[in-house]
Amino acid sequence: MIDLVHVPADPAHPDAWTVEGTVHVSDAVDLAIHGSTDFAVDVPTTRATLSEPHRKVHRLVAVPRGSREPRTVVGRAIIGLPLVGNAHVAVVYVAVHPDWRRRGIGSTLWDAGLAIARDAGRRVVISDSSYAPEPPPGPDALESPTGSGRIPLHDDATRFALARGFTLEQVVRHSVLDLPVAESVLGPLRRDPGPDYRVHTMRDEYAAEWLDQLAVLKTRMSTDAPSAGLDLTEDPWDADRVVANAADMRSRGQGFLVAVVEHVPTRTLAAFSMVEYPLDKPAVVFQGDTLVLREHRGNGLGMLAKIAVLDALPGVRPAAERIHTWNAQENAHMLAINVALGFRQASVDAEWQRAL
Ligand SMILES: CC(C)(COP(=O)(O)OP(=O)(O)OC[C@H]1O[C@@H](n2cnc3c(N)ncnc32)[C@H](O)[C@@H]1OP(=O)(O)O)[C@@H](O)C(=O)NCCC(=O)NCCS
Structure with a gap:
């Protein structure tokens, strides 16, 4: 028998221990799948996600009946409700400690999560799950309907x-790039973009002159990255949201580095690439968005922006050892760039959907 406890945003709330509990069980699940806790979302970040301006996040933990200790948490649910764009969607993640599975805990968490989604008027639920390694084709593999990628059926x-x-x-490919990348790899990939394009890098803050342009790029990110049959629509950004996003990252102890490519004749941005990194984990870096606007594609700007980030990264994160990235298995152009840079596949994520 278990109790479900809502995770409060207020650190002074009597149930504030649940924040540590959700981190504890997430780490155990990540360790079982990936053998590492690189993706661990720490306590400050978890707390910050409970009061975001553009998304309402509910979290629940499952504990053995009567227990109120973070280390006794056996499962957790995250219910993300976008408030600006995709307001018809609930993103629900459930995880149960490997030692506590097949006892109905996952189902109890799901039912509670789906009730929250339903009460919020959502009509689609999206979730994901991770697997390492990607299985070979065969009877134990479930093929992606996109034709690219597969996951284990018996999992x-x-x-x-x-x-x-x-x-x-x-199916989404998770890849890892070991740092630093040798110049023997980067050298042949470097191209002079010519006089029409100029690269600028920014760290932990966006330059005021590019806020509107960054909002355009981030909005396009929500429509131009392949989303297969997922029922997702445009997620609109404006300059205020770009500023709020930077402040949010800083408040969560995350640093970021972004390279933008200016189209000089029009003084607009043609492309960008960014990485984010938890300040308390010097070895770990996450690739964030990379996008080239449609009208500027085919000019090598994606590679240009990524290399600009890799060139600047050692100055900002000298102890960085690896970059994690996630790309749709059918996103051939982005994957080609990443493979050329030396990213190697580490695991796959399934993207799941159901109507509510
Ligand atoms: C998925 C997960 C949350 C399930 O948690 P759980 O507490 O074991 O789930 P339940 O006991 O409620 O199982 C519900 C049903 O799922 C199915 N199921 C779950 N694990 C199964 C397995 N190993 N083999 C076959 N069926 C399984 C069964 O139909 C089960 O019902 P049953 O036990 O009456 O046959 C857990 O395995 C987990 O944390 N996995 C890693 C995190 C993750 O990927 N989460 C996202 C899932 S979309």
Whole structure:
């Protein structure tokens, strides 16, 4: 028998211990899948996600009945409700400690999560699950409907998602790049973009002159990255949201580095690439958005922006050892750039969807 406890945003609330509990169980699940806790979302970040301006996030933890200790948490649910764009969607993640599975805890968390989504008027639920390594083709593999990528059929998460009425919509490749990248790799990939394009880099803050342009790029990110059959629409950004996003990252102890490519004749931005890094984990870097506007594609700007980030990174994060990135398995152009830079596949994520 278990109790479900809502995770409060207020650190002075009597149930504030649940924030540490959700981190604890997430680490155990990540360790079981990836053998590392690089993706661990720490306590300050978890707390910050509970009061974001553009997304309402609910978190629940499952504990053995009567227990109120972070280390006894056996499962957790995250219910993300976008407020600006995709307000028809609930993004629900459920995880149960490997030692506590097949006892109905996942189902109890799901039912509570789906009730929250339903009460918020959402009509689509999206979720994901991770697997390492990607299985070979065969009877134990479930192929992505996009034709690119597969996941293991006989796995707790796959079985659970199928049993709960989800459909596999997309497989995403998680890749890792070991740092530093040798100049023997980068050298042949460097191109002079010519006089029409100029690169600028920014760290931990966006330059005021580019805020509107960054909002355009970030909005395009929500429509131009392949989303297969996922029922997602445009997520609109404006300059205020770009500023708020930077402040939010700083408040969560995250640093970021962004390279933008200016189209000099029009003084607009043609492309950008950014990385984010938890300040308390000097070895770990996450690739964030990379996008080239449609009208500027085919000029090598994606590679240009990525190399600009890699060139600037050692000055900002000298102890960085690896960059993690996630790309749709069907996103051939982005994957080609990443493979050329030396990213190697580490795991895959399934993107699941069901109507509510
Ligand atoms: C997916 C997960 C949350 C399930 O948690 P759980 O507490 O074991 O789930 P439940 O006990 O409620 O199982 C519900 C149903 O899922 C299915 N299921 C779950 N694990 C299964 C397995 N290993 N084999 C076959 N069916 C399974 C069954 O239909 C099960 O019902 P049953 O036990 O009556 O047969 C857990 O395995 C997990 O944390 N995985 C990693 C995190 C993750 O990927 N989460 C996202 C899932 S979309």
